Amino acid sequence: MERSEAAARIAELTVELHEHNHRYYVLAQPIISDQAFDALLKELEALERAFPDLVDDNSPTQRVGGDITRNFPTVAHRYPMLSLGNSYSREEVAEFVERVQREIGTVTFVMELKYDGVAISLTYQDGRLIRGVTRGDGEKGEEVTANVRTIRSIPLILRGADHPALFEVRGEVVFTRKQFDRLNRQREDAGEELYANPRNTAAGTLKLQDPKEVARRGLENFIYGIQGDRLPERSHYANILRAKAWGFRTPDPARRFIAQASDLDGIMAFIDHWDSQRHALEVAIDGVVIKVDDLDVQAELGMTAKSPRWAIAYKFAAEQATTELRQVSYQVGRTGAITPVAELAPVLLAGTTVKRASLHNADQISKLGLHIGDRVRVEKGGEIIPKIVGVLLEARPVNALPVIFPTTCPECGTPLVRLEGEAQHYCPNEHQCPPQIIRRIEHFVSRKAMDIEGLGGETVEELFKEGLIANIADLYKVTKEDLLALGKGWGEKSARLVVDGIAGSRSIPFERVLFAIGIRHVGETVAKKLARAVQSMERLAAMNKDELTTIEEVGPVIAESIVDFFAVEGNRTILERLREQGLRFGSDPSEVVQVGDRLKGLSFVVSGVFRNFSRDGIKEAIERNGGKVSGSISSKTSYLLAGADMGPAKRAKAEQLDVRVIDEDEFTRMIEG
Numbered sequence: 001m002e003r004s005e006a007a008a009r010i011a012e013l014t015v016e017l018h019e020h021n022h023r024y025y026v027l028a029q030p031i032i033s034d035q036a037f038d039a040l041l042k043e044l045e046a047l048e049r050a051f052p053d054l055v056d057d058n059s060p061t062q063r064v065g066g067d068i069t070r071n072f073p074t075v076a077h078r079y080p081m082l083s084l085g086n087s088y089s090r091e092e093v094a095e096f097v098e099r100v101q102r103e104i105g106t107v108t109f110v111m112e113l114k115y116d117g118v119a120i121s122l123t124y125q126d127g128r129l130i131r132g133v134t135r136g137d138g139e140k141g142e143e144v145t146a147n148v149r150t151i152r153s154i155p156l157i158l159r160g161a162d163h164p165a166l167f168e169v170r171g172e173v174v175f176t177r178k179q180f181d182r183l184n185r186q187r188e189d190a191g192e193e194l195y196a197n198p199r200n201t202a203a204g205t206l207k208l209q210d211p212k213e214v215a216r217r218g219l220e221n222f223i224y225g226i227q228g229d230r231l232p233e234r235s236h237y238a239n240i241l242r243a244k245a246w247g248f249r250t251p252d253p254a255r256r257f258i259a260q261a262s263d264l265d266g267i268m269a270f271i272d273h274w275d276s277q278r279h280a281l282e283v284a285i286d287g288v289v290i291k292v293d294d295l296d297v298q299a300e301l302g303m304t305a306k307s308p309r310w311a312i313a314y315k316f317a318a319e320q321a322t323t324e325l326r327q328v329s330y331q332v333g334r335t336g337a338i339t340p341v342a343e344l345a346p347v348l349l350a351g352t353t354v355k356r357a358s359l360h361n362a363d364q365i366s367k368l369g370l371h372i373g374d375r376v377r378v379e380k381g382g383e384i385i386p387k388i389v390g391v392l393l394e395a396r397p398v399n400a401l402p403v404i405f406p407t408t409c410p411e412c413g414t415p416l417v418r419l420e421g422e423a424q425h426y427c428p429n430e431h432q433c434p435p436q437i438i439r440r441i442e443h444f445v446s447r448k449a450m451d452i453e454g455l456g457g458e459t460v461e462e463l464f465k466e467g468l469i470a471n472i473a474d475l476y477k478v479t480k481e482d483l484l485a486l487g488k489g490w491g492e493k494s495a496r497l498v499v500d501g502i503a504g505s506r507s508i509p510f511e512r513v514l515f516a517i518g519i520r521h522v523g524e525t526v527a528k529k530l531a532r533a534v535q536s537m538e539r540l541a542a543m544n545k546d547e548l549t550t551i552e553e554v555g556p557v558i559a560e561s562i563v564d565f566f567a568v569e570g571n572r573t574i575l576e577r578l579r580e581q582g583l584r585f586g587s588d589p590s591e592v593v594q595v596g597d598r599l600k601g602l603s604f605v606v607s608g609v610f611r612n613f614s615r616d617g618i619k620e621a622i623e624r625n626g627g628k629v630s631g632s633i634s635s636k637t638s639y640l641l642a643g644a645d646m647g648p649a650k651r652a653k654a655e656q657l658d659v660r661v662i663d664e665d666e667f668t669r670m671i672e673g
């Protein structure tokens with residue numbers, strides 16, 4: 001393609017993709033499918049690869065994260081980023097309102113949610129995002145533009161033409177509860193310590209050097225201010241709502257995310273509403289902000305040394321309740337980490353019934369001086385899981401016994417170890433401690449790992465307890481007859497599903513196998529990077545710490561964990577057995593080794609989606625068994641392998657050429673006999 005032609009197409013795709021992005025992330029009204037969006041994005045990526053000098057900083061491709069940021073330059077804010085005076089009582093809010101009315105007379109107030117995240121300032125020049133800067137000390141902050149570009153609800157190129165030529169948007173970067181939970185589930189899968197608090201995690205994420213990782217984590221942004229010399233309106237409220245037309249996701253008055261009032265009653269009604277409704281929001285708020293609406297009145301009121309005199313924050317009290325500590329139980333995780341959990345008498349707190357509270361580690365237990373039977377104060381602050389913040393000593397039963405952290409594993413009795421500098425205790429008996437083995441197998445079969453259908457947590461536990469499996473490699477020797485012999489609800493269909501699922505997992509790509517085997521600290525992302533960098537299990541096993549740390553995303557902790565993993569003979573034995581079972585131990589598809597010749601001389605066309613195979617996986621299964629895969633149906637095609645959603649045109653063509661159409665089950669029978 002000619003350069004000029006490419007430039008025109010890039011411009012066209014840019015407009016189109018930004019539009020679809022806006023419809024999806026801001027309006028929540030997409031008009032094309034995810035696949036169609038991806039196809040357009042891929043086209044743009046290909047053009048940008050071919051003409052790298054045509055890549056724009058605000059290209060839709062930057063949403064998935066550009067190059068690593070080496071350092072974040074410090075830049076001065078054009079308008080200082082102020083902080084708000086906090087009030088914790090309604091009296092203080094009333095004093096604020098009275099003071100404003102005394103000085104000015106009747107004014108309009110705007111009430112907003114006080115989002116609990118980190119502040120960001122976004123500068124737009126001529127309708128384009130040119131800079132994203134953290135609050136820093138309020139005068140100057142760190143420039144994190146590449147990371148900000150990955151936040152989908154922040155427009156990179158504005159719509160319309162009536163926005164100021166140069167202005168700043170102020171907002172809060174947060175994790176929604178859903179995204180935060182998702183992130184923590186991934187960390188759990190990777191055997192990593194969970195994040196306790198969305199606000200701190202959002203702050204840390206905004207300062208990551210790899211924008212791709214930032215993109216993966218899925219930050220969100222809520223805007224609450226506009227700064228500029230030539231704003232379209234003299235009302236804060238009106239300016240905020242105007243920004244909607246420019247492509248920002250603005251707070252919805254219909255849902256009372258923003259409102260106006262002219263007196264204290266109106267303000268209090270807003271506070272009352274959100275004090276009781278805040279738990280239903282998709283994002284955490286820690287209060288309500290009250291601002292004078294008129295920008296000229298704001299200027300007249302001015303500011304004190306630290307904060308504006310035209311605004312105040314009303315902070316909700318962190319909700320607390322008291323209840324009885326019934327017991328402390330100790331959970332053993334996949335990596336052997338022991339987590340103490342407080343078992344409480346059920347109590348209503350922040351909209352949910354709380355029965356358990358996290359007790360991070362032994363130090364925390366001794367700091368609180370916990371005794372069984374104590375009345376404890378539990379609090380739900382920014383944290384998702386409630387925590388115990390204190391003990392009501394006067395209510396302690398006379399003969400209450402102190403909580404003593406165990407010295408041996410509650411599941412297998414092995415003496416616990418505590419690594420230097422770490423707060424956590426571990427059970428080192430990784431190859432025999434039942435919950436560790438069960439969790440590892442559960443992780444191996446989970447959706448993001450080997451994705452073995454029909455094998456959930458309970459089934460894994462059952463197979464382990466019945467002695468059918470003692471490790472991940474044993475899964476591949478389980479037969480349908482073994483399962484049927486268990487009785488207890490196992491039937492032809494459920495047994496078949498599991499056995500087929502296990503068989504199908506042989507085609508799972510190497511990067512997921514690497515994630516599935518459960519090396520500590522090797523989560524999904526790291527596994528991908530490793531797979532790409534080393535291409536094979538042998539090479540990975542042979543690498544030393546120094547070699548490993550040259551790989552992107554791999555620091556000394558991960559490197560050591562990988563070396564340690566391959567140093568354990570038990571792990572090497574299991575890997576060898578998995579290799580013999582035909583699992584993919586390399587990235588290169590040309591490395592597909594033929595293991596059988598049941599499909600020798602046959603050629604297949606594959607179409608549609610399958611239950612037990614990915615599309616690539618089923619093609620590989622054909623090749624592994626000596627068959628050939630071709631892209632289009634001809635008279636030489638032996639079979640059309642049809643999955644769900646196959647188009648009618650393919651079927652018609654097959655009938656016309658007298659090519660036999662088979663489904664997944666028939667195919668599975670062909671390769672398994």
Ligand code: IVH
Binds near residue numbers: 081082085120171172
């Ligand atoms: S207005 C001069 N409005 O709370 C006014 N701030 O200390 C400056 N925040 O750093 C802030 N929601 O990060 C404002 N609706 C809202 C807010 C909000 C959250 C944060 C912001 C600021 C801190 C106030």
